[in-house]
Amino acid sequence: MEEKDAKSALSVNSGVEQPPIVNPNAFAQFKRKKRNPLTLEEYVDGIRSGNRTILSQAITLIESSLPEHNELAQQIIERCLPYTGNSVRIGITGVPGVGKSTFIEAIGSQITALGHQLAVLAIDPSSERSKGSILGDKTRMETLCADPKAFIRPSPSAGSLGGVARKTRESIILCEAAGFDVIFIETVGVGQSETAVHSMVDFFLLLMLAGAGDELQGIKRGIMEMADLIAITKADGANAMKAKSAKIEYQSALMLFPATESGWSPLVETCSSVDKVGIMKIWEHIESYTSLVKSNNFFYTRRKEQAKYWMIEAINNSLMRNFYGNEAVKENLEILEEMVLEDKISSFAAAKKLLSIYFSSQK
């Protein structure tokens, strides 16, 4: 942990010149500086002025598992809260191989060219970084990485979905306070993290491959119905025709879906990140969506619902962590679970026994 935080602090400081180490005193000073480099005021001022290094350091505090880091992170977040909310939060998902990195690179560059400030975050609780998440591999987004109007933050280290989702949501607050008005939250469309992302974004973009065959197996059922827009990627070269007919198929499928609460009818578009075709259109759709849901107020009521949802989620997660982490519960859970599976006790009777064990251990 110590080592990891030292490393993070170093890496976000990499652009800052370090004092030369000449004697033990200087070294002590350097060490102190690394451990607590900035005051609360300096963090907040730095973030508010759009200083990416300080923003990055603050996100590192959020991701840290040291209690003193979290304490400071919470103070920073609370100070930043009055300056948040002025962005469009866009969830982007798709299976590995769909071309998320090139798509984000392509659309991101066009968005910053329009004058927007873009932050790209990732939510991916899987520990296997090699499974295709773009943000583990910054080098695949060279243009955007060099773009002064873009801020790319790799995935936080592995953890529970609840933990990672919470960190991402807190990072959004800081990015907004730093002036980013477009926020991408990227996730790999294979697990439960899409639901978490869906509950923190304004717009949900699903990337799909043409040829509704094996590629689809990776997308979890239910994700399609969350999409505000399905973009069929790699619509270029020999693939262009296939993408076009996939578009028609998905369009008629979406028409059969029940209406959305937002009043928006989900769309299907084809695009090519390589040929830069169809990318701008997708951004225009996002803008149309935003103006629609702002005018019918859905944008604001949903954000309020999301804030409440995250409070309740945090409470419920914590209650469960407390229960399932209880020693007496741990000792009995497996035994009772086994009895349920063998039809020796009903699910509800087993639950009741575990609860009475838990509550009596609390006293």
Place this chain on the structure above:
Amino acid sequence: MEEKDAKSALSVNSGVEQPPIVNPNAFAQFKRKKRNPLTLEEYVDGIRSGNRTILSQAITLIESSLPEHNELAQQIIERCLPYTGNSVRIGITGVPGVGKSTFIEAIGSQITALGHQLAVLAIDPSSERSKGSILGDKTRMETLCADPKAFIRPSPSAGSLGGVARKTRESIILCEAAGFDVIFIETVGVGQSETAVHSMVDFFLLLMLAGAGDELQGIKRGIMEMADLIAITKADGANAMKAKSAKIEYQSALMLFPATESGWSPLVETCSSVDKVGIMKIWEHIESYTSLVKSNNFFYTRRKEQAKYWMIEAINNSLMRNFYGNEAVKENLEILEEMVLEDKISSFAAAKKLLSIYFSSQK
């Protein structure tokens, strides 16, 4: 409460001759008999021998909110558990007006004609019984009500979804112990109860109307992806052609959905409950499904998952009830929620404050 239970006890006893009231002693005896009419042994033996009156009385105990009834109900359930599991549990959903009652009447009669024992239960946490749920209105299923091989149980009285779902799941156990080998769980496809039903059934049947217009607005997004079979109802008379083309549309839509875990490809059929066309085919599909998932073991692993799920659900619901019912939490929840909505505190900081209030009140 007292009155309601007395009424239930009367109604399920309605076929049993009552002793004449001649003197105060006889009356006292009669009263005692009504309050605790059967012993645990009598309940279990009655259920096991397929006695519908006793089964009905036992379900009334499950639905009762008196602690002593619940105590007895849990004992009955535990004694019945070894005799459960030998049924196909089928969830049936659709918006009001889709024709659920006539469909269940039509398919139910065919199923009992094949020699099956059919139990029809309902899960519907809404308190407005007038909104089209069939089971509040037994008279609409005259044939099935008179069928000696069928058992129809109206919806339990209003309550929280968690409570109603739990009661339905416990009723399934008793019905199976009573020898019913086909169990329908009916719900109105407009709320969250479908997810609850989906987690307690083997097969999920969605009834839809032809003409993918306004009728669809009532079906919640996500329900379509749960369906193992979509039946387009009222495919008769002038509606037959419309139903046929709806079938083709839904078929191509389903093909775009990701594969199911069961290995089953969801189907679309048209049917007419009035003309009795297509009804038998739906039952045959359910049989094919069952033999598929029994041979690939999905049937059994899923039931085990469901039993575990219900244990965890019961625990989590109880933890939350305890938290949100806590007086100190109640006093502060709204204030903190308001602060979250006004961006004065982050969702997570508010959650943390409430949790510390809760845990310190526990000691």
